[in-house]
Amino acid sequence: MQSFATYSRRSPLEDSQELRFQDMLMHFLNPYINEAVRDYYQRLLLEPPLVYPYYVDVVESRRVNGFRGFILSITLDVTPVVGPHIYVGEDRLTFEVSSGPEVKLINYTHLKTYDLPLNWQHIVKER
Template sequence: MKKSWIAPLLVAVMLFLTPQPCSANRLIQPQSVTPSRSDSGLQLPDQDSRELKFQDMLMLFLLPHIEKKIADIYSPLLRESPMVYPYFVDVTEVKRLNGFRGFDFLITLNVYPTVGPHISVGEDTMTFRISPGPKVKLESFKHLKDPKKSDFPPNYQNILR
């Protein structure tokens, strides 16, 4: 009879140590991370699709070219280069330059670079030409928005020039 407490104790331990599913991801809204994106009225996807997979692969391919230009543009504004995350780049337009099934493209992107814990530092539009080879050339660039001091917490204001 003295050992009758062992079984309930084992059940209690197993209940506390068993991983429980978490639904916190459903509570987090992606727009809360970058105010500039939610202000732009863009609808962020909430599930995966074939188109989104191809867009994400394209971003991985273009990311080194995007980061290089962003570093050049923001060097007079910031003491450190901003980061560009593939999920903070929106494809706004894709054109085939040489007709159906041609492999010469113009791709226009809106880029939202960040520093630190995803502090938005601006907005930029880039148009790349992707042609066989593959060759990537930045055709045009437009800086739309500078960093604002009011968007930076006190411990990150030293990043601004």
């Protein structure tokens, strides 16, 4: 089982403009992130996991259609949790964001699965 104490995530030590922009972006993208995660894990778990904005790392962002183009791609590493922040896995999601705003999931890659503690095994679907 992965515990919060042993999980190594880059945590900022102070506030910055970049961190505030990232946090605003995560507020905007969070419903799309959670929808994608729920869709993936519904075949594995009876309870849908959540991704909190502070369990998201930006891997890459780029403009799809050149300088000052407003079709953007963002790749995120996310850590979904259930219950009292019990990690269920790690996933990489790529979204395309364009005018509207329109957000489309382009790619979903499951990177790692964590075993749930015994008292949470009841949410694992039978295979």
